[in-house]
Amino acid sequence: MLQIDNLTAEVAGKPILKGLSLAVNAGEVHAIMGPNGAGKSTLSYVLGGRPGYEVTGGSVTLDGPEGQIDLLALEPHERAAAGLFLGFQHPVEIPGVSFVQFLREAANAQRRSRGEEPLSGGAFLKLAKEKAALLKLDMDMLKRPVNVGFSGGEKKRAEMVQMGILDPGFAVLDETDSGLDIDALRVVGDAINTIMRQKDENGPGKAVLLITHYQRLLDYVKPDFVHVLAGGRIVKTGGPELALNLEKEGYEAVAA
Amino acid sequence: MSEALAITATRPSTRDEEWRYADADYLASADPARLTQWLEHAVAPGETERGFAVIEADSKSAGFVDRLRVHVGKGGRYEHFVINAGGPYARCELDVTLEEGAHFELGGVTLGGGEVRQEIVTRVIHAAPQCTSNQVVRAVQWGRSTGNFLGRVEIPKDSQKVEAAQNFRAILLEAGASANAKPELEIFADDVKAAHGAAIGALDEQAGFYMASRGIAPEAARKLLVRAFIADAFVAISDDELREDMLDQALHFLEGVEL
Ligand SMILES: Nc1ncnc2c1ncn2[C@@H]1O[C@H](COP(=O)(O)OP(=O)(O)OP(=O)(O)O)[C@@H](O)[C@H]1O
Numbered sequence: 474m475l476q477i478d479n480l481t482a483e484v485a486g487k488p489i490l491k492g493l494s495l496a497v498n499a500g501e502v503h504a505i506m507g508p509n510g511a512g513k514s515t516l517s518y519v520l521g522g523r524p525g526y527e528v529t530g531g532s533v534t535l536d537g538p539e540g541q542i543d544l545l546a547l548e549p550h551e552r553a554a555a556g557l558f559l560g561f562q563h564p565v566e567i568p569g570v571s572f573v574q575f576l577r578e579a580a581n582a583q584r585r586s587r588g589e590e591p592l593s594g595g596a597f598l599k600l601a602k603e604k605a606a607l608l609k610l611d612m613d614m615l616k617r618p619v620n621v622g623f624s625g626g627e628k629k630r631a632e633m634v635q636m637g638i639l640d641p642g643f644a645v646l647d648e649t650d651s652g653l654d655i656d657a658l659r660v661v662g663d664a665i666n667t668i669m670r671q672k673d674e675n676g677p678g679k680a681v682l683l684i685t686h687y688q689r690l691l692d693y694v695k696p697d698f699v700h701v702l703a704g705g706r707i708v709k710t711g712g713p714e715l716a717l718n719l720e721k722e723g724y725e726a727v728a729a
Numbered sequence: 730m731s732e733a734l735a736i737t738a739t740r741p742s743t744r745d746e747e748w749r750y751a752d753a754d755y756l757a758s759a760d761p762a763r764l765t766q767w768l769e770h771a772v773a774p775g776e777t778e779r780g781f782a783v784i785e786a787d788s789k790s791a792g793f794v795d796r797l798r799v800h801v802g803k804g805g806r807y808e809h810f811v812i813n814a815g816g817p818y819a820r821c822e823l824d825v826t827l828e829e830g831a832h833f834e835l836g837g838v839t840l841g842g843g844e845v846r847q848e849i850v851t852r853v854i855h856a857a858p859q860c861t862s863n864q865v866v867r868a869v870q871w872g873r874s875t876g877n878f879l880g881r882v883e884i885p886k887d888s889q890k891v892e893a894a895q896n897f898r899a900i901l902l903e904a905g906a907s908a909n910a911k912p913e914l915e916i917f918a919d920d921v922k923a924a925h926g927a928a929i930g931a932l933d934e935q936a937g938f939y940m941a942s943r944g945i946a947p948e949a950a951r952k953l954l955v956r957a958f959i960a961d962a963f964v965a966i967s968d969d970e971l972r973e974d975m976l977d978q979a980l981h982f983l984e985g986v987e988l
């Protein structure tokens with residue numbers, strides 16, 4: 474579903490990704506772990522097309538609703554319409570723009586670019602309520618400006634509400650578990666499973682790339698593969714047990 | 730004194746503080762009456778009045794100057810909301826005198842591209858105790874345009890318990906655009922609260938990418954962000970419909986702008 478080949482990228486002239494390759498099939502969950510500064514967030518930004526993150530080599534293809542696409546050739550908003558979702562490590566605050574307004578605009582922009590009818594105000598609100606309930610987030614919070622004054626954990630839950638509403642085919646979730654309390658972690662884990670692991674017989678299927686530092690989210694969202702990203706590349710790949718080993722012994726011992 | 734001499738004496742120039750950012754060529758060529766006369770208005774004690782103005786660009790004239798002098802009686806309130814999308818040179822000037830317990834509220838926006846020069850200029854005289862003023866001005870400039878806010882607040886010695894606030898923020902959508910803020914506080918009373926703030930910056934790039942990552946195209950994202958930015962100037966419009974209408978009118982000037 475997502476195929477990354479020998480990707481290299483730099484930020485402010487500094488090489489960060491140094492030949493990263495990764496293949497994720499539909500229906501799979503892959504976890505990426507790795508030391509601070511390894512390039513995990515950089516990978517998610519590069520996939521999203523963030524300005525300032527310059528791809529210097531390699532390729533990325535994604536299976537979208539209309540077949541395989543060259544992800545790197547698309548503008549950031551086109552990547553979203555093609556089914557990519559980024560859960561931000563640090564969700565951005567946007568004063569003066571309410572979540573409802575923002576998400577309705579986003580959902581309808583994506584629908585229009587896929588040639589679908591935009592959602593009516595009522596239909597959108599119904600969808601938003603359903604997803605807010607799934608994440609146990611008070612609907613009133615979605616009437617507030619985007620992320621403004623939200624606690625760390627609330628921001629992460631709001632990210633997942635957004636994912637629920639936008640219903641992507643491929644999600645890159647960057648430390649969605651950080652900042653969550655114990656109960657919220659379960660709620661978010663269950664929501665990821667509900668939104669991203671349900672069987673979709675018609676589409677190309679779904680897949681998730683979970684960037685995390687800890688095993689705890691992986692207890693709920695069971696990964697098929699665990700990768701260690703260090704120095705801008707995948708240096709080790711294993712099954713779910715790799716995360717447990719890392720937790721016990723650290724990167725130095727396991728991924729050296 | 731001959732008439733010609735009187736005219737040279739009163740014609741403002743960019744050497745005058747409150748005309749320092751004005752279009753010098755226009756000042757030299759305009760009918761001096763346009764630059765020096767005021768439209769006078771009085772708000773009766775205890776009354777509330779509201780003024781709305783939308784200044785559009787007019788390529789047929791070199792400049793447009795709108796000058797309004799308002800006297801607000803005891804306990805009265807005057808609110809003025811202006812969209813200055815004029816040019817090549819467009820100036821909206823307000824001279825307000827407040828009596829005891831009176832309030833002046835200004836919400837102003839300048840919006841322009843190309844080579845336009847747009848100004849909102851105020852002088853608020855807190856002539857008696859306990860009167861208050863609040864001024865919020867937002868500038869959105871692109872091309873090589875300029876947006877200016879010159880706000881002068883006067884609080885004489887006997888005007889105690891006065892509150893005067895000014896807030897100016899500008900967003901420059903392109904590198905060639907500029908904005909100037911010139912707050913001027915003349916405070917002679919000691920028991921007053923006067924606050925002013927000014928900030929000039931670019932549109933939030935992080936917010937732009939965040940919106941794009943959700944599927945919102947750059948033009949729509951810019952519109953949402955500019956709308957939120959401008960909205961500050963109109964929060965004091967208590968009527969929801971009027972407020973939305975002013976916002977829509979302001980945004981209309983951004984339509985079709987290629988950035
Ligand atoms: N604008 C920038 N200019 C220079 N260096 C940058 C910039 N942005 C990121 N970097 C560097 O890129 C490297 C990778 O950062 P990245 O955020 O991808 O790390 P990460 O793996 O997500 O780390 P963490 O686990 O702490 O979130 C870091 O060394 C960081 O300092």
Ligand SMILES: [Mg+2]
Nearest residue numbers: 513514515562
């Ligand atoms: Mg990171």
